[in-house]
Amino acid sequence: xxxxxxxxxxxxxxxxxxxxxxxxxxxxxxxxxxxxxxxxxxxxxxxxxxxxxxxxxxxxxxxxxxxxxxxxxxxxxxxxxxxxxxxxxxxxxxxxxxxxxxxxxxxxxxxxxxxxxxxxxxxxxxxxxxxxxxxxxxxxxxxxxxxxxxxxxxxxxxxxxxxxxxxxxxxxxxxxxxxxxxxxxxxxxxxxxxxxxxxxxxxxxxxxxxxxxxxxxxxxxxxxxxxxxxxxxxxxxxxxxxxxxxxxxxxxxxxxxxxxxxxxxxxxxxxxxxxxxxxxxxxxxxxxxxxxxxxxxxxxxxxxxxxxxxxxxxxxxxxxxxxxxxxxxxxxxxxxxxxxxxxxxxxxxxx
Amino acid sequence: xxxxxxxxxxxxxxxxxxxxxxxxxxxxxxxxxxxxxxxxxxxxxxxxxxxxxxxxxxxxxxxxxxxxxxxxxxxxxxxxxxxxxxxxxxxxxxxxxxxxxxxxxxxxxxxxxxxxxxxxxxxxxxxxxxxxxxxxxxxxxxxxxxxxxxxxxxxxxxxxxxxxxxxxxxxxxxxxxxxxxxxxxxxxxxxxxxxxxxxxxxxxxxxxxxxxxxxxxxxxxxxxxxxxxxxxxxxxxxxxxxxxxxxxxxxxxxxxxxxxxxxxxxxxxxxxxxxxxxxxxxxxxxxxxxxxxxxxxxxxxxxxxxxxxxxxxxxxxxxxxxxxxxxxxxxx
Numbered sequence: 001x002x003x004x005x006x007x008x009x010x011x012x013x014x015x016x017x018x019x020x021x022x023x024x025x026x027x028x029x030x031x032x033x034x035x036x037x038x039x040x041x042x043x044x045x046x047x048x049x050x051x052x053x054x055x056x057x058x059x060x061x062x063x064x065x066x067x068x069x070x071x072x073x074x075x076x077x078x079x080x081x082x083x084x085x086x087x088x089x090x091x092x093x094x095x096x097x098x099x100x101x102x103x104x105x106x107x108x109x110x111x112x113x114x115x116x117x118x119x120x121x122x123x124x125x126x127x128x129x130x131x132x133x134x135x136x137x138x139x140x141x142x143x144x145x146x147x148x149x150x151x152x153x154x155x156x157x158x159x160x161x162x163x164x165x166x167x168x169x170x171x172x173x174x175x176x177x178x179x180x181x182x183x184x185x186x187x188x189x190x191x192x193x194x195x196x197x198x199x200x201x202x203x204x205x206x207x208x209x210x211x212x213x214x215x216x217x218x219x220x221x222x223x224x225x226x227x228x229x230x231x232x233x234x235x236x237x238x239x240x241x242x243x244x245x246x247x248x249x250x251x252x253x254x255x256x257x258x259x260x261x262x263x264x265x266x267x268x269x270x271x272x273x274x275x276x277x278x279x280x281x282x283x284x285x286x287x288x289x290x291x292x293x294x295x296x297x298x299x300x301x302x303x304x305x306x307x308x309x310x311x312x313x314x315x316x317x318x319x320x321x322x323x324x325x326x327x328x329x330x331x332x333x334x335x336x337x338x339x340x341x342x343x344x345x346x347x348x349x350x351x
Numbered sequence: 352x353x354x355x356x357x358x359x360x361x362x363x364x365x366x367x368x369x370x371x372x373x374x375x376x377x378x379x380x381x382x383x384x385x386x387x388x389x390x391x392x393x394x395x396x397x398x399x400x401x402x403x404x405x406x407x408x409x410x411x412x413x414x415x416x417x418x419x420x421x422x423x424x425x426x427x428x429x430x431x432x433x434x435x436x437x438x439x440x441x442x443x444x445x446x447x448x449x450x451x452x453x454x455x456x457x458x459x460x461x462x463x464x465x466x467x468x469x470x471x472x473x474x475x476x477x478x479x480x481x482x483x484x485x486x487x488x489x490x491x492x493x494x495x496x497x498x499x500x501x502x503x504x505x506x507x508x509x510x511x512x513x514x515x516x517x518x519x520x521x522x523x524x525x526x527x528x529x530x531x532x533x534x535x536x537x538x539x540x541x542x543x544x545x546x547x548x549x550x551x552x553x554x555x556x557x558x559x560x561x562x563x564x565x566x567x568x569x570x571x572x573x574x575x576x577x578x579x580x581x582x583x584x585x586x587x588x589x590x591x592x593x594x595x596x597x598x599x600x601x602x603x604x605x606x607x608x609x610x611x612x613x614x615x616x617x618x619x620x621x622x623x624x625x626x627x628x629x630x631x632x633x634x635x636x637x638x639x640x641x642x643x644x645x646x647x648x649x650x651x652x653x654x655x656x657x658x659x660x661x662x663x664x665x666x667x668x669x670x671x672x673x674x675x676x677x678x679x680x681x682x683x
Contacts, residue, residue, distance in 0.1 A: 151430075
């Protein structure tokens with residue numbers, strides 16, 4: 001999308017008045033692209049609501065980690081990326097997968113354990129991936145994707161592919177050794193990688209204040225000689241601007257950046273969470289006053305990009321896409337038991 | 352056309368294999384701690400940095416977990432890394448990336464990716480480096496589906512198996528016994544491969560099968576030579592790979608000799624010998640057994656520093672001799 005974004009600058013909105021004071025995305029992307037971003041944000045939210053409902057109905061087993069409330073972070077970071085650029089994701093990774101371009105039907109199919117799922121029913125929610133759109137995979141291990149992203153960036157640099165790698169992780173991962181080792185190596189080798197910490201305030205139940213010795217996770221960038229940027233993770237334009245700057249810096253060969261998106265998850269850590277560590281007031285404050293989709297829609301209207309009716313139409317289109325996706329998943333075939341050992345190795349190994 | 356054969360040490364054979372792999376494929380890169388100008392903790396990479404430059408012979412920080420993960424990420428996206436651990440013991444620092452990521456990535460993603468990664472682990476005791484630099488941890492990794500785990504015992508095999516590993520689309524873990532590095536043997540010039548899933552019968556015999564791994568192959572062969580003078584013909588099977596295990600070769604040998612000794616340096620309990628014993632117990636070879644199976648493995652201790660204690664902690668030639676005599680003469 002990066003090249004398209006530049007091309008779109010000529011007809012970036014709005015058409016009348018002085019555009020220079022508008023937030024970043026309104027100066028950079030076309031109306032079509034802005035509405036496509038809104039579409040994806042709704043897709044993320046409704047996908048997760050649909051997955052949650054399917055889980056309640058017993059159609060999905062295991063567990064899942066929902067990112068409802070964090071949509072601007074996933075979408076804003078991915079807006080400046082091309083399809084070829086790559087990401088590594090986390091256990092709370094549905095939003096990243098959709099923001100990078102995956103189809104919700106195949107994601108639902110994966111959650112339902114079906115052969116048509118992105119991982120042929122072998123990965124589920126925690127390992128959702130779509131390599132064809134550059135998502136190297138969610139990860140069940142906190143911090144697991146950090147060194148892998150650095151390795152992908154090493155490939156990009158060594159093979160001169162021009163790709164940038166974005167590494168999503170949560171506030172919990174910033175206390176893993178892998179975080180520190182990965183940031184250090186990326187900086188030492190000046191690799192084209194952008195580290196994105198989605199700080200939702202809690203590693204499971206433990207707040208960042210109780211777990212992390214610095215006030216901001218971005219402060220840790222100083223230890224690795226890279227820029228540390230803090231953004232309101234619930235404001236799409238702010239996130240996209242930070243991502244754009246970091247991605248361009250990486251593409252220029254100047255090395256990594258650490259972006260911290262301050263955000264919040266509305267749901268519990270996973271399906272077993274009884275929410276004993278957060279107050280109702282705190283949760284409702286975020287939901288009622290800082291919702292990323294509500295704020296984005298308000299701006300789209302304020303800047304004359306879309307009417308309420310047009311925004312509602314986006315939501316309605318997403319609703320139909322989600323319903324069709326769930327239907328696709330329900331109707332898809334279960335894996336054959338005889339395929340249990342498929343893909344343990346690339347070619348069959350004799351035993 | 353047969354390539355000329357020279358005498359090379361085990362470490363020279365590894366270095367030659369890596370040089371050939373790098374010449375043949377730009378995507379092959381070496382990564383590890385102090386493998387550049389230092390030449391590697393055991394001088395295996397030697398002067399390769401002078402030939403291939405620091406972009407392809409990469410000194411990593413002392414970050415085993417992160418380094419291993421970088422190698423995994425690089426492998427998934429198009430490079431063919433050969434990652435050297437300074438000591439196999441340091442795999443403990445990197446188990447997350449090896450076990451949870453490299454081994455499972457293809458499976459978890461439904462076959463969407465492969466992880467063509469080679470990791471080299473200098474392993475084993477005998478150097479006086481004590482408990483944290485002397486372990487034989489191959490069984491740890493042998494327990495993990497998705498990995499291939501090999502223990503080449505000769506310069507010929509380590510070159511051919513390393514070249515096979517680099518060409519393999521899946522993660523291959525190579526355990527190299529440190530005492531083998533200086534051992535010399537015939538090695539053909541140029542490119543050749545040795546299969547990653549086949550044991551090798553090093554010595555034919557009719558009385559007892561000795562299945563050995565890594566340096567124990569040489570101890571078993573030495574014992575077999577002495578046993579022959581006593582009229583006992585031992586068959587020595589070099590296992591070469593512990594994942595997968597070449598059951599066919601072992602079963603055929605035990606059916607012939609009717610007796611089995613497993614010799615390996617890793618801790619005896621829950622080790623490679625247990626797997627081979629079970630494999631025979633579950634196979635048609637069980638009915639052929641004329642004696643109980645014997646496992647000779649490492650002691651149930653950390654590796655001690657004192658040289659005499661250190662030797663006592665792992666199987667030695669006299670242990671193999673005694674076990675073989677007992678088995679063949681019906682003392683067990």
